[in-house]
Amino acid sequence: MSQLISPTLHTAALAALEGAANRALQLATEARSELKELDGCVFALECTSPEFEVFVQPLQGELRLMGVYDGTVTTRVRGTASDFTSLATAADPASSLINGALELEGESAPLIELQHIIGRLDLDWEAPLVNTLGDVAGHQLAQLLRAGFSWGQQAGTNLGRQLEEFIHEEARLSPPKLELEDFYTDVQDLALRVDRLESRTARLKKRLQDKDD
Amino acid sequence: MSDKDTTHFGYQQVDKNEKADLVAGVFHSVAARYDLMNDLMSVGIHRIWKRFTIELSGVRQGDSVLDIAGGTGDLAAKFARVVGKEGRVVLADINESMLQVGRDKLLDTGQLGNIEFVQADAQYLPFPDNSFDCITIAFGLRNVTDKDKALRSMLRVLKPGGRLLVLEFSKPQNELLSRAYDAYSFRMLPFMGKLVANDSESYKYLAESIRMHPDQDTLLEMLEDAGFTDCNFHDLTGGIVALHRGVKP
Numbered sequence: 001m002s003q004l005i006s007p008t009l010h011t012a013a014l015a016a017l018e019g020a021a022n023r024a025l026q027l028a029t030e031a032r033s034e035l036k037e038l039d040g041c042v043f044a045l046e047c048t049s050p051e052f053e054v055f056v057q058p059l060q061g062e063l064r065l066m067g068v069y070d071g072t073v074t075t076r077v078r079g080t081a082s083d084f085t086s087l088a089t090a091a092d093p094a095s096s097l098i099n100g101a102l103e104l105e106g107e108s109a110p111l112i113e114l115q116h117i118i119g120r121l122d123l124d125w126e127a128p129l130v131n132t133l134g135d136v137a138g139h140q141l142a143q144l145l146r147a148g149f150s151w152g153q154q155a156g157t158n159l160g161r162q163l164e165e166f167i168h169e170e171a172r173l174s175p176p177k178l179e180l181e182d183f184y185t186d187v188q189d190l191a192l193r194v195d196r197l198e199s200r201t202a203r204l205k206k207r208l209q210d211k212d213d
Numbered sequence: 214m215s216d217k218d219t220t221h222f223g224y225q226q227v228d229k230n231e232k233a234d235l236v237a238g239v240f241h242s243v244a245a246r247y248d249l250m251n252d253l254m255s256v257g258i259h260r261i262w263k264r265f266t267i268e269l270s271g272v273r274q275g276d277s278v279l280d281i282a283g284g285t286g287d288l289a290a291k292f293a294r295v296v297g298k299e300g301r302v303v304l305a306d307i308n309e310s311m312l313q314v315g316r317d318k319l320l321d322t323g324q325l326g327n328i329e330f331v332q333a334d335a336q337y338l339p340f341p342d343n344s345f346d347c348i349t350i351a352f353g354l355r356n357v358t359d360k361d362k363a364l365r366s367m368l369r370v371l372k373p374g375g376r377l378l379v380l381e382f383s384k385p386q387n388e389l390l391s392r393a394y395d396a397y398s399f400r401m402l403p404f405m406g407k408l409v410a411n412d413s414e415s416y417k418y419l420a421e422s423i424r425m426h427p428d429q430d431t432l433l434e435m436l437e438d439a440g441f442t443d444c445n446f447h448d449l450t451g452g453i454v455a456l457h458r459g460v461k462p
Contacts, residue, residue, distance in 0.1 A: 011265045068268040
């Protein structure tokens with residue numbers, strides 16, 4: 001739990017945020033049912049400097065946010081406030097996560113799933129936290145949560161792009177689209193030339209037959 | 214009457230046998246407006262204190278929880294959601310009126326299935342040994358006649374490794390806050406009690422009983438003396454309230 005923010009304020013801020021998240025979930029039936037699949041998982045966002053932690057637990061289609069949790073955590077993301085800020089403000093969060101200083105412990109698949117669900121809710125992390133904690137602490141906690149959960153959508157797109165590049169450029173498992181189009185043009189060109197050659201051969205053959213006759 | 218036979222009821226010394234009835238009178242009187250008064254008196258912060266209690270309880274799905282002096286069921290409702298269908302929550306209160314209000318509230322909001330309601334005295338808990346993973350008592354211990362006996366009773370019914378959480382008014386750690394709090398509780402509380410629940414005496418008792426309740430360190434010692442280990446406490450809102458936690462060895 002935060003050593004800078006009093007337990008009352010920390011709990012109040014998370015209660016406000018939890019309320020906002022669950023109100024958004026009330027309007028997103030699909031997200032609620034997807035969230036139920038994550039029942040039993042607990043995610044930790046641990047800021048090492050300044051020290052504070054937030055735990056997120058999907059529970060019966062809603063989100064439970066806690067400042068204290070001493071059970072087993074499914075996935076933990078750990079780093080300093082500036083590491084989380086870098087991720088929250090990165091143009092390419094996927095690359096920032098891979099190359100940045102944040103540590104990821106545990107299973108990544110449930111975290112990515114949660115990120116996709118929360119990303120679609122388009123939550124305003126800032127307002128409920130700033131209202132409770134004030135500009136400085138509220139903004140810092142919002143950055144932590146934004147970094148942890150809101151890059152899912154963009155990261156999904158970027159990871160898709162990176163995977164495509166890997167298949168095309170690195171593993172050469174499949175030709176890129178332009179290369180494939182060039183290849184099809186070449187094939188068509190070849191087919192035309194074969195057709196023309198076939199016609200010319202047929203004409204020559206006919207001439208030879210006429211001469212023999 | 215010797216000191217051993219008396220205890221405090223607010224600032225009054227009363228016979229030990231009388232305290233339960235006197236406290237019962239207070240809560241019979243305020244039960245119907247208890248939630249509203251709590252919100253007014255604490256400006257809603259009691260919900261945050263209770264939420265922090267649940268976080269610190271470490272309760273998981275499938276656990277068994279006893280909420281003593283559970284009153285109108287704030288904690289029980291939240292615990293019921295956390296423990297799920299496989300879990301069990303027992304809402305216990307010595308006061309019939311409070312239990313009735315709590316039961317009606319929970320039933321009206323559809324909280325069914327994993328909550329049981331038991332009228333019980335914290336000093337003589339009617340459960341077998343090692344029954345619960347967690348016990349909470351929120352704003353109830355100061356009303357108990359023999360607190361040490363109640364703590365020992367809680368220890369008995371907890372499973373080894375189980376946690377006790379005592380959420381109770383305590384001693385503000387800042388002198389300025391302490392003075393402001395005194396002025397508020399001795400002037401504003403009875404006034405609000407008169408206005409909302411038409412009962413200023415009960416809220417005068419509330420303010421007095423808070424001052425008579427052991428401070429943070431004393432309650433910590435009481436937990437240790439009762440046999441709990443790993444005891445600690447968190448001051449909330451500058452020490453106006455403290456959350457004590459102990460584990461059954």
